[in-house]
Amino acid sequence: MSQFTLDPQLGADSLPLLELDLCTLRVMNDATYPWILMVPKQAGLAELIDLSIEDQHRLTDEIRVVSKALQAVTKCDKLNVAALGNMVRQLHIHVIARFEGDAAWPGPVWGKVPAVAYDEMDGNALIADMKRAIMAEL
Amino acid sequence: MSQFTLDPQLGADSLPLLELDLCTLRVMNDATYPWILMVPKQAGLAELIDLSIEDQHRLTDEIRVVSKALQAVTKCDKLNVAALGNMVRQLHIHVIARFEGDAAWPGPVWGKVPAVAYDEMDGNALIADMKRAIMAEL
Numbered sequence: 001m002s003q004f005t006l007d008p009q010l011g012a013d014s015l016p017l018l019e020l021d022l023c024t025l026r027v028m029n030d031a032t033y034p035w036i037l038m039v040p041k042q043a044g045l046a047e048l049i050d051l052s053i054e055d056q057h058r059l060t061d062e063i064r065v066v067s068k069a070l071q072a073v074t075k076c077d078k079l080n081v082a083a084l085g086n087m088v089r090q091l092h093i094h095v096i097a098r099f100e101g102d103a104a105w106p107g108p109v110w111g112k113v114p115a116v117a118y119d120e121m122d123g124n125a126l127i128a129d130m131k132r133a134i135m136a137e138l
Numbered sequence: 139m140s141q142f143t144l145d146p147q148l149g150a151d152s153l154p155l156l157e158l159d160l161c162t163l164r165v166m167n168d169a170t171y172p173w174i175l176m177v178p179k180q181a182g183l184a185e186l187i188d189l190s191i192e193d194q195h196r197l198t199d200e201i202r203v204v205s206k207a208l209q210a211v212t213k214c215d216k217l218n219v220a221a222l223g224n225m226v227r228q229l230h231i232h233v234i235a236r237f238e239g240d241a242a243w244p245g246p247v248w249g250k251v252p253a254v255a256y257d258e259m260d261g262n263a264l265i266a267d268m269k270r271a272i273m274a275e276l
Contacts, residue, residue: 082220106224
């Protein structure tokens with residue numbers, strides 16, 4: 001099996017957050033929504049069902065940890081969890097904190113408004129808060 | 139705990155497909171995309187993390203069965219799997235067969251083009267094919 005490397009587009013759109021056993025975690029560099037990207041570190045995956053059954057359960061566990069942390073950090077009104085991958089085929093899972101009245105509410109976030117990069121202090125603050133919250137859930 | 143009842147909006151937008159242990163399965167009544175709706179049959183759920191950990195794993199298993207069946211029936215280019223729920227809060231999971239060049243490609247399906255109801259023969263054919271394919275995966 002070839003080695004995992006993060007898709008360059010996913011890398012360009014996001015900031016490093018944390019490594020879990022299965023997934024590398026990134027923060028989407030879009031200050032419009034607190035938005036975590038989870039990428040299982042295995043080469044050649046496109047669909048959730050490309051993972052082994054055991055790894056599908058591990059992914060479910062990691063999605064739970066990230067979801068609870070994001071909910072705790074942001075006090076969001078709703079979580080959106082999705083594996084789409086129509087544009088970037090490397091398997092990746094979006095976990096997004098949604099607020100009533102946010103820029104895309106109540107629609108999905110994709111393609112609604114252009115991404116607004118974090119200023120460094122805000123990006124670092126979210127990353128630090130999420131690291132702490134994820135550690136507390138592990 | 140109060141009893142589960144399907145959200146009226148979800149019910150109006152979809153056709154009954156099959157009962158699994160955890161989820162009731164429905165076909166979205168939109169001939170534009172082969173689109174399965176999975177609704178865990180427990181009252182008061184809004185988020186994936188509202189399910190017990192055991193039921194999160196059961197849901198993962200049922201999503202796998204539905205995904206494989208939908209892929210087998212449609213020979214789609216990509217699966218989209220998502221739990222959004224910004225409009226209808228009752229927890230529901232979308233499993234959608236996507237094709238390069240479909241009406242929303244490569245964007246997400248939600249809110250792109252108005253739903254086109256199945257004519258009865260086509261709707262029944264998809265339901266019959268999906269039932270057979272799901273049984274084969276169980």
